[in-house]
Amino acid sequence: MTENAVKQFQSHHGLDVTGVVDAATWKQLGTLVTEDEPVPPPAEVNAIELPRDAADSLDGPPFVTAKAWAVMDADSQKMLASHQGSTPVDPASTTKIMCALVVLEAWQQDAGLGDQMVTFSDRADETPGSTSGVRAGEQLPVSELLYGLMLPSGNDASVALAEHVGERFRDAINDDNDTQTSAYELFVKQMNRLAQEIGMEHSHYRNTHGLTEEGHMLTAEDLAKLACYAMQNARFRQIVATRKHGCQLSGPGGYTRNVIWNNTNRLLGTEGYLGVKTGTTDAAGACLVSYGQREDRNVIVVVLGSSSSDARYTDSRNLFRWAWQNLP
Numbered sequence: 001m002t003e004n005a006v007k008q009f010q011s012h013h014g015l016d017v018t019g020v021v022d023a024a025t026w027k028q029l030g031t032l033v034t035e036d037e038p039v040p041p042p043a044e045v046n047a048i049e050l051p052r053d054a055a056d057s058l059d060g061p062p063f064v065t066a067k068a069w070a071v072m073d074a075d076s077q078k079m080l081a082s083h084q085g086s087t088p089v090d091p092a093s094t095t096k097i098m099c100a101l102v103v104l105e106a107w108q109q110d111a112g113l114g115d116q117m118v119t120f121s122d123r124a125d126e127t128p129g130s131t132s133g134v135r136a137g138e139q140l141p142v143s144e145l146l147y148g149l150m151l152p153s154g155n156d157a158s159v160a161l162a163e164h165v166g167e168r169f170r171d172a173i174n175d176d177n178d179t180q181t182s183a184y185e186l187f188v189k190q191m192n193r194l195a196q197e198i199g200m201e202h203s204h205y206r207n208t209h210g211l212t213e214e215g216h217m218l219t220a221e222d223l224a225k226l227a228c229y230a231m232q233n234a235r236f237r238q239i240v241a242t243r244k245h246g247c248q249l250s251g252p253g254g255y256t257r258n259v260i261w262n263n264t265n266r267l268l269g270t271e272g273y274l275g276v277k278t279g280t281t282d283a284a285g286a287c288l289v290s291y292g293q294r295e296d297r298n299v300i301v302v303v304l305g306s307s308s309s310d311a312r313y314t315d316s317r318n319l320f321r322w323a324w325q326n327l328p
Helices: 002-012 023-029 042-046 092-109 142-150 155-173 183-198 220-230 234-240 309-326
Strands: 068-073 078-083 117-119 139-141 244-250 256-262 273-281 285-294 297-306
Touching: 002 023, 068 220, 068 309, 078 220, 078 309, 092 142, 092 155, 092 183, 092 220, 092 234, 092 273, 092 285, 117 155, 139 142, 142 155, 142 234, 142 244, 142 256, 155 183, 183 220, 220 285, 220 297, 234 273, 285 309, 297 309
Parallel strands: none
Antiparallel strands: 068 078, 068 297, 117 139, 139 244, 244 256, 273 285, 285 297
């Protein structure tokens, strides 16, 4: 087939029809699209003096792969250092810090909320991405589902919790009394309402889980503020410090089954790290909000958009080490 194509080309251009791409045929073909762009002569290239940046400073925090990061002294709530810290970026599942906090603050207002049974809807079950593994129709208490939200980073759990808890915010949030606003939408509005109260000035939530959505953007400094606020809640601290948690689910017809949730935060395997939340999407990269304690000095580190899952832990540990060495 190739030989026939060459013959047709040679015949069309008045060349000797041989089926062989000789010099005359190459010339008629012209410049090939795969040919490299012309480059200047070696002497011209070798004479170029390329500019160099100034030498790396020996002061300040370490270099990290994260596109945006922030370090906060959790005791004084002072921001110690940041890079692109007030720039809104895709936050991935660090979103679930606020999701859990909204539920926990509602639990503080209603002591019975933790024991209420959540029944998984089809919408919750069909939520893509990381999952708690609970199926449509299955039930478990709110108190247990919070572990399914924060340890395996259950996107499905975030939807189920929002659908269960959101309705209680209707009177406080739904000013126009629109009965068409769903419980899930009310829950997201409460997330934004609480964000304003905390002082997260440059962040906005559009969903409960952190899957990429237009307008769903947080900043590293705002996440540090949020983590500092959330870690003052005893139940939150307990949940995010848990490395493994087992739970029994009940399903239609009365069956039960057991599930195990493992925490995605690998820092918990090292002494001194107490939480808080991982996050990963293609748009966000590898993210981590973490809380560390060394000799009663508490530090929060946020890294967003690290180059890999491993890199987010290296980035965070390097920033923690710098902070602990430089805190008074």
